Amino acid sequence: MSADLNSPHQNNPGIMALPIDPDSETSTPDHVPLDSRDILIVDDTVNNIRLIAEMLSLAGYSVRKAISGPMALTAVEANPPDLILLDITMPDMDGYEVCSRLKVDAKTRDIPIIFLSALDAAFDKVRALQLGGADYITKPFLKEEVLIRIENQLRLRQFKQDLETRNQDLENTLYQLKATQMELVQREKMLGLSQLISGIAHEVNNPISFIAGNLEPAEQYFETLVTLLDLYRQHYPDPEGEIKSAIATADLDFIVADFASLLKSIHSGTVRICDIVQALQTFSHQGESDTKTINLHATLDSILVLLQTRLRGQGNRPAIAVQCHYSDIPAVTCDAKLIGQVFMHLLNNAIDAIDALGKEDSGTSETASSPTLSIYTSVTDNQSVSVTIQDTGIGIAKPLHSRIYEPFFTTKSVGNGTGLGLAISYQIVVEKHKGSLSFESTPHQGSKFTVQLPIKFQG
Template identity: 45%
Template sequence: MSLLKAVVEQLDIALTQAELYNQSRSKTRELETTLKKLKRTQTQMIQNEKMSSLGQLVAGVAHEINNPVSFIYGNLSHAKEYTQNLFNLIDLYQTHYPNPHPEIQEEIEAIELEFLQEDLPKLFNSMKVGANRIEDIVKSLRNFSRLDEAEQKQANLHEGIDSTLTILYNRINRRDHLPAIEIVKNYGNLPEVECYPGELNQVFINIISNAIDAIEEKDAKRTTEQIKLEPSLIEISTKVVGKFVQICIRDNGPGIPPEVKERLFDPFFTTKEVGKGTGLGLSISYEIVVEKHSGSLKCNSNPGKGTEFVMKIPMKLIPFQ
């Protein structure tokens, strides 16, 4: 009987320990889930504060630039018209007075009047092109910040992508004497999408910036001749897939190792040097696409084969489950 009693006591202890172990495992899982939620909340708070400040700064800069540019652009056509009127008047004088006073003839030669009449319209045209470029940049800055669009609305995703490319123009085209990165756009016929446009613009700039970083890493080990033979490129494709719109952003950079790819969307995970990356960009992008828009965001990549990010956004916003 004593032996049986001892066995029962040991079984009771074992069962108690097993129960405590199961409870411990359950609590551990709960703590891990809570920790992940806290990390995501922390990243979102950081990003919200950062983007709010950035949005206010961008909107302010865009407004301050837009006023003088509008003044310049609005007066260019008048200046060109007035100049042409003066040229017409000079032509009339030359027609009716073909032999001007020697002093006038000397001044005509000194200012190279014939060249001036030919070149000045070209100068006005180049000024107009520059003013148009500034207007496009201002429009892109406003479109990117979208401070007035914190709520969901119907939006043209191609406009958001194009604005992102305009903002990243220098990184794409001016690369310390290296050839520009080729941008290939294969846009499908997308309808307007019910979404949070400003937040999706964050996703576009995060992914395209990462693609540029990857290409720069690869091109740092290549000569100009090698880059010309195998150009660096970023391809952006869009299409409708069922009730979703699909955006693919692909680069021909060095690709991502499997062990890095597994942690790509983890908060604060980065392979960049200190000061060059926070590890928040892709984590926040994942949250915006998956949790805020009930979509999906996946990465396809192999070392040496480049990287492709594929996101799907429902055309009509539905609550995240």
């Protein structure tokens, strides 16, 4: 049992509290909002609790009482106080154990604890402070001293909480500054890229249209020449020796047979270039307003055309099989350039993940030997559609999942990633379009990113 503060001095080492000097300044802290300060007194001696509670109540504090360690822990768990006055010597559970339990719990470790005990040995004080106590007051005590120490601890805690709040505000501001800087840099970059793509598409479109427009007449002229040549050979089967020699040297029969194949190859290449030009124009949306209604399937197809060179086999990695599982979805009103940028980031990341797995497994695993990129579209409800991009790549380790959308964070090797792609995509989809961007990933099995967009964008 701890000492009773009301017992006589000669029989009790924990004598009553010394009186306040009536001429001293008031002990009630007038610059601390007392009405919101909740103090828990823990002591197994009822008279001690009564005396301290009366003193604190007169000072304006809200007071709660606990007469044992277990009761104190229950009270703190139910409603954490602003400060605890804790006696050490109590049956069943002493103050040291109470303090230890409170300090290991994240919810209660920051509550300041002032030990108030008749034990005045240096060992007791050191142990109390080592366990996390904020202060130690030995009995007998001055009421003024107790009140001032309580006020100091409450102020320290308030300063700490204010500092944590300001630090959090600074972190949020820094994050916003980084996000704004990232958005400005990326917006400028995409504007320049869009203008460059549009310019290239325009410049390539003119000569390729000229070539495509002249291929059909060229084929007709060639057929006419071959017909005339056949007629000539039928009517003059035995030409002069010089002509025979020239025909043999030129291998005229091979030229006639191969020229048709050559024209077909030129036609096929021209069609391919036209498709690329169309894809570039679709991706850049140059000359169009930012917000427009688009066909997501056309946007995805145009990006896949632009990524054809990356989808082909690379070193030991075979070509990536692309599977498009398109559903019947409505056109979506959105910022077309930004949404195209999101899908470009996600598809590029999927290919990077497949490449990374191919390098790590050297094509020995099933996913590395048969890389696949799948795209799914669907209507999620009457107001939104979803696009899922799934790969059979290297995947993302579980501990990194919480950081995947952080600006400048990347799982790629140095020099192979800026850490902006997913952060920008999240900003575009979630913050600008009020949609959602989620993912699932398993190491060495692949990742699945799902973009959900509202059908009508309120920009």
